[in-house]
Amino acid sequence: MLTDIERRALRRALEIAADDAVPLGPNPRVGCVLLSPGGGVLAEGHHRGAGTAHAEADALARASAPLTGATAVVTLEPCTHVGRTGPCAEALIDAGVSRVVIARRDPNPVAAGGVDRLRSAGVDVELDVPEELATAAQRLNRGWEHGVRHQRPLVTAKLALTLDGRAAAADGTSRWITGEIARAEVHELRATSDVVLVGSGTARADRPTLTARREDGGLHPRQPLRAVMGTGRFPALSTPEGSGEAITLATHDPSVALEDLHARGRRHVLLEGGPTLTAAFLRAGCLDELIVHLAPTLLGAGSPGLGDLGITTIADRLDLDLVEVTPLPPDLRLTLRPRAA
Ligand SMILES: NC(=O)c1ccc[n+]([C@@H]2O[C@H](COP(=O)([O-])OP(=O)(O)OC[C@H]3O[C@@H](n4cnc5c(N)ncnc54)[C@H](OP(=O)(O)O)[C@@H]3O)[C@@H](O)[C@H]2O)c1
Incomplete structure (x- = not known):
């Protein structure tokens, strides 16, 4: 279950992910909001297209306060692969994030596995998000997901x-x-x-x-x-x-x-x-x-x-x-x- 603060943060993460300036393909559009243990917004980040930082890395780079015990609210499962940027699941673990809220699992077999990696490091992972927000996360990248599958x-x-x-x-x-x-x-x-x-x-x-x-x-x-x-x-x-x-x-x-x-x-x-x-x-x-x-x-x-x-x-x-x-x-x-x- 999400708290009201996390629900608001997820809405915001979806909003910034859908920024008009971000191209639609070939990368997914992703947003991330980092919350302090008390629920304050520590930083926001989003992915701006191929070759740029992933949403989690973007948010982590913008956070000035320590992230121990923080919650990351993300629109897509953090990746585990090393591409042009490092694996996001690892970056969240290293930063001390203790809970991750995820709106959508990653259908890309190369990048998937973030949930398991986070859980194996003791991070509390929440996948049970309200249907309306899960649908919005799916629609945000439906072209990209189709490309991954077909x-x-x-x-x-x-x-x-x-x-x-x-x-x-x-x-x-x-x-x-x-x-x-x-x-x-x-x-x-x-x-x-x-x-x-x-x-x-x-x-x-x-x-x-x-x-x-x-x-x-x-x-x-x-x-x-x-x-x-x-x-x-x-x-x-x-x-x-x-x-x-x-x-x-x-x-x-x-x-x-x-x-x-x-x-x-x-x-x-x-x-x-x-x-x-x-x-x-x-x-x-x-x-x-x-x-x-x-x-x-x-x-x-x-x-x-x-x-x-x-x-x-x-x-x-x-x-x-x-x-x-x-x-x-x-x-x-x-x-x-x-x-x-
Ligand atoms: N109401 C609407 O939603 C709507 C939308 C669009 C158009 N229209 C109307 O539709 C009319 C045009 O119809 P249309 O059927 O001629 O247009 P079209 O489907 O746009 O174009 C047909 C042409 O596309 C080429 N083509 C490409 N792939 C093809 C394939 N697999 N099989 C066959 N041809 C292929 C062929 O020309 P090549 O010889 O160059 O290969 C063919 O003559 C216009 O009056 C327009 O106003 C209406």
Whole structure:
């Protein structure tokens, strides 16, 4: 059980870990708050990306008072491996920390083992954190965790659809199918992914910038890598000052594209269509989550929201699990996942 002070410290550790200035991959985002035996905050620290100090080392370096009997509240299990920095579990033990609160176990086999190491040194380890905070810790690094488990980035596809399942009108126009709230959410999704990907057909039809913008139209401080997939010609993405790098993935194979993005240290891809590319990812089993913005409007004709999946009979349909339905007036957001076979 956590004390109220530890619960507050964990909320704070999650907040500093999510700092907009910290890149999303290939390292996890981690926060640490050090508490004195009396519950006062001794220091805070967070990891700022590959090659920088881990959150625990950052906090330890900032603490001026002795740490004997202190509590470390961390968003991710302290590591036990020697990488560019030393093992954090060891650093906490050496500093005299006597209790460690951990929101999330480390899924990375190379780094895991912190809990056992701390316990073997007599440190009291608390893993029973409130569900809401455990979920926040999991969501903070879901792209990174996916990369550790599957060696490829997490792929979230976002579709804006009319009630009759159209992604564009017969003349190719699709702006705008959804309302302002749904469109603002797309920019949040872009800022919390580290790649925005479209097919070359969308690049040709829409000439999108694929930047993450705030409501006032200014650029979000965190910009995704912008990628267009295809082998044909398409106009270069316009690149306003402050936007992320733009690349071409000259392939039709989703696995090859994801391998390339993984090698670039990217861990969460927001696939923004169009219908042909989204279908290709589904067919290849490379789509992990689907966010549909469903608008209460009809077109009756125009391009379908999804290209051919190669399904010819109802028994072969691709079922999805509906995870959540959220109103984004006047639209609805449906969050879905392909059903595990
Ligand atoms: N409502 C929405 O959410 C939404 C979102 C995006 C787009 N749209 C609309 O969708 C329309 C464009 O649709 P689209 O289907 O042409 O766009 P698309 O899926 O973005 O692009 C299709 C093109 O991507 C390339 N490609 C890359 N990987 C592929 C693969 N595995 N299989 C086949 N082709 C691959 C091919 O071009 P190459 O010859 O270059 O290889 C193909 O012609 C536009 O009207 C746009 O406004 C709607």
